[in-house]
Amino acid sequence: MPVIPKFVGERIKRREDPRLVSGTGTYVDDVKLVGMVSAMILRSPYPHAKIISIDVGKARAADGVVAVLTGEDLRGKIGSVPCVAPAERVPFHPVLALGKVRFVGEPVAVVVASNPYKAQDALDLLDVDYDPLDAVVDPEKAFDKDAPVIHEEFGTNLCMRSEVPNPQVDEAMRKADKVIKFRLVNQRLAPAPMEPRGVVAQWHPGLKQLTLWSSTQIPHLLRSQLAEMLKLGENHIRVIAPEVGGGFGCKLNVYPEEALVAYLAMTLNRPVKWIERRRENLAATTHGRDQITYLEVAAKKDGEVLGVKASFVCDMGAYLHLLTPAIPGFSGLMMTGCYKIPALAFEQKFAFTNKMSTDAYRGAGRPEAAYIAERVMDMVASEFGLDPADVRRKNFIPKEAFPAPTAGGLVYDSGDYNLALDKALAMVEYKKMRAEQEAARKQGRLIGIGISSYVEICGIGPSALLPPKLKGGGWESATVRIEPDSKVTVLTGISPHGQGQETTFAQLVADAFGIDIDDVVVVHGDTAQVQYGIGTFGSRGTTVGGPALMLTVQKLQDKMKKIASTMMEVPPDQLIFTERTIAMASDPSRSIPLQQVVDAAYGYKMPIPGVEPGLEEKTFYEPSACTFPFGTHVAVVEVDPETGVVKFLKYVAVDDCGKIISPLLVDGQVHGGIAQGIAQALYEEVVYDENGQLVTASLMDYAVPKADMLPHFDCANTITPSPVNMLGVKGVGEAGTIGSTPCAVNAVLDALKPFGIRHLDMPLKPEKIWNALRNAKKA
Amino acid sequence: MRVSLTVNGQRREDDIEPRTLLVHYLREVAGLTGTHVGCETSLCGACTVLMNGRAVKSCTTLAVQAEGAEITTVEGLARDGKFHPVQEGFWEEHGLQCGYCTPGMIMMATDLLSRNPDPSEAEIRAALEGNLCRCTGYQHIVNAVRYAANKMRAAKGA
Ligand code: FES
Ligand code: FES
Numbered sequence: 001m002p003v004i005p006k007f008v009g010e011r012i013k014r015r016e017d018p019r020l021v022s023g024t025g026t027y028v029d030d031v032k033l034v035g036m037v038s039a040m041i042l043r044s045p046y047p048h049a050k051i052i053s054i055d056v057g058k059a060r061a062a063d064g065v066v067a068v069l070t071g072e073d074l075r076g077k078i079g080s081v082p083c084v085a086p087a088e089r090v091p092f093h094p095v096l097a098l099g100k101v102r103f104v105g106e107p108v109a110v111v112v113a114s115n116p117y118k119a120q121d122a123l124d125l126l127d128v129d130y131d132p133l134d135a136v137v138d139p140e141k142a143f144d145k146d147a148p149v150i151h152e153e154f155g156t157n158l159c160m161r162s163e164v165p166n167p168q169v170d171e172a173m174r175k176a177d178k179v180i181k182f183r184l185v186n187q188r189l190a191p192a193p194m195e196p197r198g199v200v201a202q203w204h205p206g207l208k209q210l211t212l213w214s215s216t217q218i219p220h221l222l223r224s225q226l227a228e229m230l231k232l233g234e235n236h237i238r239v240i241a242p243e244v245g246g247g248f249g250c251k252l253n254v255y256p257e258e259a260l261v262a263y264l265a266m267t268l269n270r271p272v273k274w275i276e277r278r279r280e281n282l283a284a285t286t287h288g289r290d291q292i293t294y295l296e297v298a299a300k301k302d303g304e305v306l307g308v309k310a311s312f313v314c315d316m317g318a319y320l321h322l323l324t325p326a327i328p329g330f331s332g333l334m335m336t337g338c339y340k341i342p343a344l345a346f347e348q349k350f351a352f353t354n355k356m357s358t359d360a361y362r363g364a365g366r367p368e369a370a371y372i373a374e375r376v377m378d379m380v381a382s383e384f385g386l387d388p389a390d391v392r393r394k395n396f397i398p399k400e401a402f403p404a405p406t407a408g409g410l411v412y413d414s415g416d417y418n419l420a421l422d423k424a425l426a427m428v429e430y431k432k433m434r435a436e437q438e439a440a441r442k443q444g445r446l447i448g449i450g451i452s453s454y455v456e457i458c459g460i461g462p463s464a465l466l467p468p469k470l471k472g473g474g475w476e477s478a479t480v481r482i483e484p485d486s487k488v489t490v491l492t493g494i495s496p497h498g499q500g501q502e503t504t505f506a507q508l509v510a511d512a513f514g515i516d517i518d519d520v521v522v523v524h525g526d527t528a529q530v531q532y533g534i535g536t537f538g539s540r541g542t543t544v545g546g547p548a549l550m551l552t553v554q555k556l557q558d559k560m561k562k563i564a565s566t567m568m569e570v571p572p573d574q575l576i577f578t579e580r581t582i583a584m585a586s587d588p589s590r591s592i593p594l595q596q597v598v599d600a601a602y603g604y605k606m607p608i609p610g611v612e613p614g615l616e617e618k619t620f621y622e623p624s625a626c627t628f629p630f631g632t633h634v635a636v637v638e639v640d641p642e643t644g645v646v647k648f649l650k651y652v653a654v655d656d657c658g659k660i661i662s663p664l665l666v667d668g669q670v671h672g673g674i675a676q677g678i679a680q681a682l683y684e685e686v687v688y689d690e691n692g693q694l695v696t697a698s699l700m701d702y703a704v705p706k707a708d709m710l711p712h713f714d715c716a717n718t719i720t721p722s723p724v725n726m727l728g729v730k731g732v733g734e735a736g737t738i739g740s741t742p743c744a745v746n747a748v749l750d751a752l753k754p755f756g757i758r759h760l761d762m763p764l765k766p767e768k769i770w771n772a773l774r775n776a777k778k779a
Numbered sequence: 780m781r782v783s784l785t786v787n788g789q790r791r792e793d794d795i796e797p798r799t800l801l802v803h804y805l806r807e808v809a810g811l812t813g814t815h816v817g818c819e820t821s822l823c824g825a826c827t828v829l830m831n832g833r834a835v836k837s838c839t840t841l842a843v844q845a846e847g848a849e850i851t852t853v854e855g856l857a858r859d860g861k862f863h864p865v866q867e868g869f870w871e872e873h874g875l876q877c878g879y880c881t882p883g884m885i886m887m888a889t890d891l892l893s894r895n896p897d898p899s900e901a902e903i904r905a906a907l908e909g910n911l912c913r914c915t916g917y918q919h920i921v922n923a924v925r926y927a928a929n930k931m932r933a934a935k936g937a
Contacts, residue, residue: 013870013871013873014870014873016878017869017870017875017878018862018870020875020878020881021853021862021866021869021870021875021878021881021882021885022813022853022854022856022857022862022866023811023812023813023814023852023853023854023882024813024854025878026812027812027815027879029806029812029815029816030806030812117796117798117799192913193877193879193913194815194817194823194825194877194879194880194911194912194913194914195815195817195877195879196817243877243878244877245815245877245878245879246876246877246879246913246914248913275816277819278817278818278819278820278822278823497877498876498877498878498914499876500876664873665873667873667919668873668876668914668915668919671915671916671917671918671919672876672913672914672915672916673916674916675915675916675917676913698818698820698822699818699820699822699823699911700820700822704911704913706904706907706908706909706910706911707903707904707905707907707908707910707912707917707920707921708901708904708905708907708908710916710917710918712900712918713916713918736916
C-alpha cells in the first residue's frame with residue numbers, strides 16, 4: 001500500500017480546476033431549463049428624474065414577448081430591497097423604480113421574451129417619459145441648503161451621522177510639535193468580477209417551491225432576505241450559488257433582479273433567466289470605497305504620532321444596499337493601523353447621492369483605513385525629514401503588547417510588525433535601493449520607494465459584530481459525513497467562488513482521517529444540501545469556516561475512536577488516525593482498517609452504549625474574536641517625467657496570515673489582491689460627470705488592469721499564528737488589496753518628492769502626474 | 780439562415796437568425812457553454828475561441844462569419860482524455876481562481892504558443908492584453924503559459 005502523503009502546508013493543485021479548465025463548470029448562464037424565457041431590464045438613463053409615464057403597449061405586442069412589468073405593477077407585491085445595517089434614514093428601495101429614478105442604471109421596467117434577442121427588441125419599444133431633476137453628485141455638496149433632496153420623505157440627504165469622540169485627541173494636538181492637516185480621497189471603484197451577475201428562477205407550483213440560481217456569495221442569507229421580500233417560507237426556497245465567477249464583495253448582497261426574476265417565474269409559471277450585461281454591471285452592481293477624509297495628525301519631531309482626528313464624508317449612493325452604511329465604520333476603527341497611536345477621534349457623515357449604492361468591495365472599509373494610516377506615516381516622515389521605515393518602527397505596536405487594545409477599541413490578536421517590515425526591506429534591498437534612488441535623482445530619473453505596513457481585521461465574528469437583521473451571525477457551520485464506503489463528504493456553510501476551499505478543506509480533512517485528498521468531496525453553495533451558513537466575506541472562509549470544519553471532524557473522530565476502542569480493546573485516547581486505519585499511537589502495527597469501523601457504525605451489528613449508528617456530525621462555530629493579519633509591502637517605481645507613466649521596478653509583499661494550509665493558494669489570493677489594490681492606486685475610478693451621468697460604463701472607460709499593467713510580485717510570508725482559533729489561521733483574502741494601495745501611492749509620491757509634491761489623489765494616472773510635475777516645475 | 784462549420788472537429792449545419800453572434804451559437808445552439816461572455820464588447824476576452832487556428836472574440840463575431848471555418852473551443856482541446864499542455868499549465872500553476880476568464884485565457888495562450896513556442900514573460904503579458912482576469916493578478920497565468928511552453932517544446936524535441 002502506498003503511503004498516504006500529508007496535505008496541509010503542501011503545494012496542492014486545486015481540486016476545482018479540472019472542471020474549470022475544461023469548460024465543464026456550471027455558471028448561472030449555463031443553466032438551461034425546459035420552457036425557459038429571458039428577462040431584460042430597462043434602466044434609467046437619468047441620474048434623477050420623475051417618471052411621468054411608461055408606455056408598454058408596443059413592447060407587449062412585440063414578437064415573442066411574454067410579459068412587460070413596471071414598478072406600478074409590483075406595488076405591494078415585492079418588499080424593499082433590504083439594508084440590514086443600522087442607519088438613521090433607510091429609504092424604501094423598490095425592485096423597479098416607483099415614480100422617480102434616483103441613479104443612472106436604476107431598473108425601470110422588465111421585459112420577458114422567448115429569448116434575449118427578442119427581449120432586447122422589445123426593450124427598445126418601451127417609451128418612458130421622464131421629467132429630469134437636478135442631481136446630487138458631489139457628496140460634500142449633498143448637505144448644502146439648496147441641494148436637491150433625493151428622498152423627499154427625509155427632507156435631507158443626510159443618511160446618518162456618527163461620532164466616536166475622544167477628549168484625549170485635543171490633548172494630543174496640544175502636545176504635538178506639529179499638527180499635520182490633509183485631505184484624502186478613497187475614490188469610488190467598481191468590483192467588476194469577470195462574470196457579471198445572473199439569476200435563473202424556477203417555480204414548482206405543485207410543491208410551491210422556488211429554486212433560484214444566482215451568482216451570489218451568500219446563498220443562505222439571500223434565501224432569508226428573499227423569503228421576506230416575496231413573503232414565502234424559507235423552507236419553500238432553495239438558493240443555489242453554482243460556479244460563481246468572482247465576487248469581491250459585490251455579490252455579498254441582495255439585488256432587485258433576484259427578487260424580480262423569482263417573482264416572474266412564480267407568476268408566469270415558467271423558468272426565467274436574467275443575465276447582467278457589462279454596462280449594467282458597471283452601473284447597477286454595488287460600487288466600493290468612495291470616502292473623503294479630512295485628517296489632523298498630532299506628531300512629534302521624532303516621528304511619534306500622538307493622536308489622529310478625522311472627519312469623513314461617505315457616499316452611500318441613492319439607496320442603501322445590504323451593508324452600505326456599515327462599511328465606513330471599519331475605516332474609522334482601523335485607522336490607527338499597526339500603530340500604538342494613543343488617541344483617535346472621528347466623525348462620519350453618510351450622504352445620499354444620485355449614484356449607485358456603495359457597499360463591500362474587497363477589504364470593505366479596511367483598505368480605506370490602511371490608506372489613511374500609511375499616508376499618515378509618510379506625511380509624518382516627510383514633514384520631519386525622517387525615513388518612512390523608521391517612522392513606522394517608532395510607532396509600531398511592539399510584539400510584546402499582544403493581545404493589543406487599540407485606540408479604536410479593538411483588540412489585535414497577535415502580531416510582529418517589525419518582523420514583516422524587516423523581511424520586506426531585506427527582500428527589496430532597501431538601503432541599496434535608497435542609494436540607487438539618490439544616484440538616479442542626480443541623473444534626473446524619478447525613482448520612488450513606497451512602504452506600507454498594514455493590519456486588517458478578518459474572520460468577522462463573533463456574531464455581535466454583524467447586524468441582527470442579517471439573519472445570520474459571525475459564526476460558520478460545517479457538516480462532515482463519512483459515507484458507508486468511507487469516503488468523506490463535507491458540507492460547508494461558506495460559499496467559495498474562487499478562493500479554493502474545495503481544496504483547502506479537503507487537505508485538512510484528509511490529514512485528520514489519514515486518508516487521501518481524493519477521498520474527500522466538499523459541497524457548498526446550495527441551501528437544499530448545506531445547513532445554514534454565512535459566507536467567505538471578511539476573509540472568513542478558512543478563518544471561521546475552517547475551525548467549524550475541524551470541530552466537526554473532532555466530533556466524528558471521537559465517535560469513531562469509541563467504536564474502534566471497543567473493537568480493539570484499546571482505550572480511545574490511545575488511538576490515532578493514520579493510513580486509512582485507526583491505530584494505537586504507541587504501536588501503529590496494532591490497527592484496524594477505517595472501513596471496518598465505518599461498517600460497524602452503519603451496520604450497527606455491535607451496538608456500543610452511548611453511540612448512535614451512522615457517521616455524521618455538525619457544528620455551528622461561534623468565533624471568540626476577530627483575527628488581525630498584517631504585513632509589509634514595498635514597491636520601487638520609476639516615473640517617466642516626460643509622460644507621467646509609472647513603471648514598477650520591484651514589488652515585494654510580505655504577508656502574515658498566521659498558519660498556512662495551502663501556500664499556492666495563499667500566493668494566489670495575495671497576487672489577486674495586490675492587483676486590485678494597485679488598480680485603485682493607479683488606474684481605476686468610477687466617474688460620474690457633474691450632471692450625474694455615468695462616464696465609466698464600459699471596460700473601455702473603466703480600467704480593470706491588463707496583464708502588462710501589473711508587475712511581477714515577489715511574495716513571502718512571516719507566520720504569527722492567531723490565538724483566536726484552533727488552526728492558528730488569520731485569513732488572506734483581502735490582505736493584498738489592503739497592503740498594496742498605499743504602497744503604490746507612497747512609492748509614486750516618493751518619486752515626485754524632489755518637486756515638492758506632497759500629495760496627489762488616486763488614481764495616479766499619467767496625466768495627473770504629468771500635470772503635477774508641470775505645475776511644480778513652473779512654481 | 781443556414782450555417783455550416785466545424786466545431787471541435789465535428790461538422791455541423793444549423794438554421795440560425797442572421798444576427799446570431801458566434802458566442803451565442805456556440806453556447807445556445809452547439810451547447811458548448813465553456814466559452815463565456817464577460818462584456819459583449821471585445822474588451823475582456825472571456826469569449827475567445829480559435830477560428831481556423833487563430834484567436835477571435837466570439838462576442839463580436841457573427842456566427843455566419845464562421846461559415847466554413849474550423850472553430851475550437853476549450854471543450855475541444857483535450858486529446859484522448861488528457862488535458863492540452865495549456866490546460867495542464869493552468870492547473871499546475873494555479874492559473875485560475877473563479878475560472879470565468881480561464882477558457883478565454885487558455886485559447887489565447889494556445890494561439891500565442893502556436894506562433895511563439897518560447898515566449899518571455901513580457902511577451903506573454905503583451906499577448907494577453909485583450910484578456911482580463913480579475914482574480915489572479917496574472918502572475919500565475921504567466922507561469923501557466925511558461926509551463927505549457929516548456930512542456931510543448933519538450934514534447935516536440937522528444
Ligand atoms: S465577451 Fe467577448 S471580449 Fe468580452
Ligand atoms: S480566474 Fe477569475 S477572472 Fe480569472
